[in-house]
Amino acid sequence: MTPAGLRAMNDAAGNGAVNRVLSVQRAGGSGSGRHSRPEDSGSGRHSRPEGSGSGRRSRRDAAPERGPGDVVADIKTHVDGPPMVSYGARRQGRAHEEFWMRFPRFKNGEEAEETLHETSALLFDSMKGAQERAKQEDPDRDAEDANNREVQGMLINDRLLFASNFNSSVDTLVSQGRQAYGHEPSLPELLAFQQSQDGRRRGLHTYEAENLEAKLASYRRKNAAIATGQRGAGEQGRGPDPTAKVLQAQVDTPVIVVNIEDKNLRTMLTSSKYAGRVFLLRFAELDPRPKMLGKNKGQPKQEESVHAEQKLLLALSRAGVDPGQTATKPLAIMGKYRPCMGCAAALMYYRNQMGFGNLSFDENYGNYFQGSVNSLKTHLKHTMDDDYLAYIKQMVHNDVTSTPAMAHEAAPAEAVHRRGGLSLKVPGRLAARQADVTPSASDAEFDADGTYTRVARPLQDTWTVDTAPAGIGKGTATHKIPRRRTDKLTQDQADQLHGLWNGGAGADATNESRQRAIELLFNYHRSTTMSLKHLGAAIDLSDNRLSSYLTRYEQEGHWTHTPQRSNKPARGAASTTTARSRKKGAAEKQFSKGGELDDFGMDAIKETIRSLSRNDWCKDWERLHRGRSTGELNPTKAPVDLLAKLAQLRRDRRYNVPEMSAYLHTGKNGDNLRKAIKRKGEPRLAELEKGLDKGKAPARHQDVERGEASAAAAPSSHAVVDPSAYAAADQSAYAATDPAAYAAAYTASDPSAYPAAYTASDPSAYAMADTSSYTSSYTMAGTSAYGGESSASGAGHQAPAPEVPGFTLHFDPSTGQPYYLDDETGAHYVRIGGNMVRLQVQDSYDVDMSGTGGQY
Numbered sequence: 001m002t003p004a005g006l007r008a009m010n011d012a013a014g015n016g017a018v019n020r021v022l023s024v025q026r027a028g029g030s031g032s033g034r035h036s037r038p039e040d041s042g043s044g045r046h047s048r049p050e051g052s053g054s055g056r057r058s059r060r061d062a063a064p065e066r067g068p069g070d071v072v073a074d075i076k077t078h079v080d081g082p083p084m085v086s087y088g089a090r091r092q093g094r095a096h097e098e099f100w101m102r103f104p105r106f107k108n109g110e111e112a113e114e115t116l117h118e119t120s121a122l123l124f125d126s127m128k129g130a131q132e133r134a135k136q137e138d139p140d141r142d143a144e145d146a147n148n149r150e151v152q153g154m155l156i157n158d159r160l161l162f163a164s165n166f167n168s169s170v171d172t173l174v175s176q177g178r179q180a181y182g183h184e185p186s187l188p189e190l191l192a193f194q195q196s197q198d199g200r201r202r203g204l205h206t207y208e209a210e211n212l213e214a215k216l217a218s219y220r221r222k223n224a225a226i227a228t229g230q231r232g233a234g235e236q237g238r239g240p241d242p243t244a245k246v247l248q249a250q251v252d253t254p255v256i257v258v259n260i261e262d263k264n265l266r267t268m269l270t271s272s273k274y275a276g277r278v279f280l281l282r283f284a285e286l287d288p289r290p291k292m293l294g295k296n297k298g299q300p301k302q303e304e305s306v307h308a309e310q311k312l313l314l315a316l317s318r319a320g321v322d323p324g325q326t327a328t329k330p331l332a333i334m335g336k337y338r339p340c341m342g343c344a345a346a347l348m349y350y351r352n353q354m355g356f357g358n359l360s361f362d363e364n365y366g367n368y369f370q371g372s373v374n375s376l377k378t379h380l381k382h383t384m385d386d387d388y389l390a391y392i393k394q395m396v397h398n399d400v401t402s403t404p405a406m407a408h409e410a411a412p413a414e415a416v417h418r419r420g421g422l423s424l425k426v427p428g429r430l431a432a433r434q435a436d437v438t439p440s441a442s443d444a445e446f447d448a449d450g451t452y453t454r455v456a457r458p459l460q461d462t463w464t465v466d467t468a469p470a471g472i473g474k475g476t477a478t479h480k481i482p483r484r485r486t487d488k489l490t491q492d493q494a495d496q497l498h499g500l501w502n503g504g505a506g507a508d509a510t511n512e513s514r515q516r517a518i519e520l521l522f523n524y525h526r527s528t529t530m531s532l533k534h535l536g537a538a539i540d541l542s543d544n545r546l547s548s549y550l551t552r553y554e555q556e557g558h559w560t561h562t563p564q565r566s567n568k569p570a571r572g573a574a575s576t577t578t579a580r581s582r583k584k585g586a587a588e589k590q591f592s593k594g595g596e597l598d599d600f601g602m603d604a605i606k607e608t609i610r611s612l613s614r615n616d617w618c619k620d621w622e623r624l625h626r627g628r629s630t631g632e633l634n635p636t637k638a639p640v641d642l643l644a645k646l647a648q649l650r651r652d653r654r655y656n657v658p659e660m661s662a663y664l665h666t667g668k669n670g671d672n673l674r675k676a677i678k679r680k681g682e683p684r685l686a687e688l689e690k691g692l693d694k695g696k697a698p699a700r701h702q703d704v705e706r707g708e709a710s711a712a713a714a715p716s717s718h719a720v721v722d723p724s725a726y727a728a729a730d731q732s733a734y735a736a737t738d739p740a741a742y743a744a745a746y747t748a749s750d751p752s753a754y755p756a757a758y759t760a761s762d763p764s765a766y767a768m769a770d771t772s773s774y775t776s777s778y779t780m781a782g783t784s785a786y787g788g789e790s791s792a793s794g795a796g797h798q799a800p801a802p803e804v805p806g807f808t809l810h811f812d813p814s815t816g817q818p819y820y821l822d823d824e825t826g827a828h829y830v831r832i833g834g835n836m837v838r839l840q841v842q843d844s845y846d847v848d849m850s851g852t853g854g855q856y
Contacts, residue, residue: 068384085475093367103411129193152308152335163311184254207627249276323355342372364402366435410459469627597659643681
């Protein structure tokens with residue numbers, strides 16, 4: 001329609017008709033007009049609805065224009081009530097009471113997205129590794145990027161753009177790369193940095209950590225196949241992989257760090273000159289800036305962040321990239337995590353309203369976070385309109401939030417096909433705590449010549465409600481957020497409390513004075529927002545001790561005896577009491593806090609438990625360890641031989657009891673476990689060691705399970721497993737079960753080793769890392785305790801070998817000796833006196849149990 005025609009329509013039918021025609025033209029156009037509209041401009045989209053009349057209306061009668069704030073307010077009305085519930089007091093966002101659990105699948109047709117997700121996950125791990133290195137160099141530095149929680153990548157015009165929540169995550173990674181290599185680092189060099197196993201496992205349940213490590217190891221194998229040119233060209237049933245082609249294009253070229261505000265960003269994203277390059281994206285607007293007002297004027301503000309997907313959309317918007325400039329090439333945004341609900345709606349908006357019709361992303365969105373929508377309103381406010389609101393409403397009322405199954409879990413029979421894969425509706429309490437992208441069912445293997453083969457990852461377990469690990473917990477419609485305790489005592493109040501509790505001026509505190517102090521402290525804590533830590537500091541008591549006093553006072557009233565006060569002197573006065581010496585007695589009996597429980601200690605405990613596999617307490621621990629049940633175990637009911645092993649580890653390895661208690665699921669502080677070790681474990685350890693010194697084993701304790709091969713028919717030296725046999729095992733014996741063995745071999749301790757192997761023609765350095773620890777022969781650990789024998793029966797008689805839960809029975813072809821393989825770890829065991837004893841890795845001249853030179 002010509003401008004003259006529009007003017008005629010305006011004169012004949014009023015402004016409303018024109019607005020409706022323009023709205024239709026926008027909706028049916030290419031999208032470029034929407035994209036070019038200024039972010040803060042108005043739009044005919046928000047004029048009065050169709051069918052409201054066509055007569056001319058005055059400005060005073062016109063409906064008020066809806067802005068981004070109105071849209072955000074409308075969104076809150078939908079997400080703050082049913083069917084949405086809050087998880088973790090909204091720390092884990094809002095979602096539905098049921099989730100679609102999505103199971104591993106082959107991602108044929110999604111090759112670019114698969115590689116983009118896996119590379120983002122590896123880059124996230126590298127960022128965390130770089131942060132650890134920086135912290136080691138400067139322990140006092142602030143961990144400004146420690147809260148980074150995601151990395152997202154964008155494939156656009158045959159180049160890759162990666163973003164994280166915080167700019168400092170990019171800055172730290174690149175800085176460490178420059179320091180390690182002495183030049184601007186390439187992507188392979190940056191991927192050589194890896195987070196430590198302790199750091200990677202921190203805050204995760206055991207089953208979550210094992211799932212994460214298994215996926216990262218798989219991603220690194222696939223990445224090695226890409227680096228050697230064997231993956232990405234549509235091989236072995238895969239389609240073409242444009243992301244892999246970019247990773248191969250300029251493998252030794254440094255990454256480009258670019259700000260969203262860079263005036264050349266449009267050229268970098270569209271010009272053929274930059275095809276094959278990898279960019280790390282920053283948003284300079286989020287960098288800390290000096291405060292302009294207040295007593296802290298001039299000091300830098302805290303670094304801000306936005307979700308990584310939003311940074312990538314900002315790059316499209318700020319660079320002025322037109323949809324036509326991306327239409328002929330694959331365009332995808334994928335990352336370590338699936339997008340939250342707010343980001344998923346923004347991605348839908350860019351695909352459908354902004355004209356980027358070929359944009360691919362994960363539509364199986366995660367939880368809703370208000371901060372995500374708030375940052376969209378701040379930085380991408382052109383998306384905050386009724387179309388965006390419609391996407392949120394559809395996701396809230398007509399769809400269900402998604403969550404991933406673990407990488408080894410197969411879908412049950414009742415699962416249905418949905419959005420390209422098998423899915424099952426599960427209760428929210430079973431949803432994963434990590435909103436990972438659904439893992440692929442494929443993996444990569446290399447033969448001895450370094451040839452890559454695409455294989456199926458074994459799905460070892462079928463998901464069931466009964467065996468599902470604990471998730472994010474049950475959602476709640478309402479929640480209470482604790483008040484921030486910020487009130488402070490006046491100086492007079494603090495002096496009064498200190499005098500009542502500790503005495504002063506040469507006078508001791510009395511029972512009555514402390515009772516009065518308890519009353520005041522109780523009232524201060526309940527009627528104000530004073531914290532226990534603040535109140536306890538006023539009377540020189542820890543907040544935990546003060547909490548116990550106030551709880552007892554609330555439940556029982558005043559008690560008759562005087563609470564034991566601290567030995568700290570009154571402020572400004574000498575101490576009126578003599579502190580008791582805590583260093584009496586022999587030096588070897590003095591308490592000293594032990595060290596952290598390392599991999600060797602955890603393996604030793606695990607092996608001891610599995611040697612007592614028939615004990616009910618050990619079975620309960622296995623279920624907790626695998627995430628199949630919740631709660632805590634009673635350490636006093638633990639097998640006495642396990643307690644003896646803990647006593648030995650405490651004595652010889654100096655592990656602290658709280659760490660062992662946490663690993664054993666017997667409580668975090670370890671008090672009950674400490675008592676059990678003292679009362680049962682130490683006497684049992686002394687009994688075992690005394691018996692071994694005399695050349696015989698002591699009587700079997702009633703807690704130790706017997707097998708079908710009766711110990712009564714066996715020599716006395718076979719009656720019990722010596723816990724010290726495990727301590728004698730060299731720590732390298734456990735390397736084969738360490739999930740980080742692959743990663744360690746992959747990069748060694750020097751990140752510069754990665755690029756050389758990355759571009760080498762022989763990738764066997766990566767492929768054989770997993771199997772190198774299995775090429776040695778095995779010998780039984782601690783066999784001297786059994787007189788060099790490996791049979792649990794009497795001389796001249798071989799008892800039938802029983803089946804043992806959790807193990808698979810095998811027989812050595814050359815000797816006929818039975819041995820067992822651990823179903824979970826693949827480690828070799830023999831059964832002695834009803835107990836499972838692990839075979840230790842030794843040199844090739846040791847006993848060969850396999851009959852094949854130790855290879856399997």
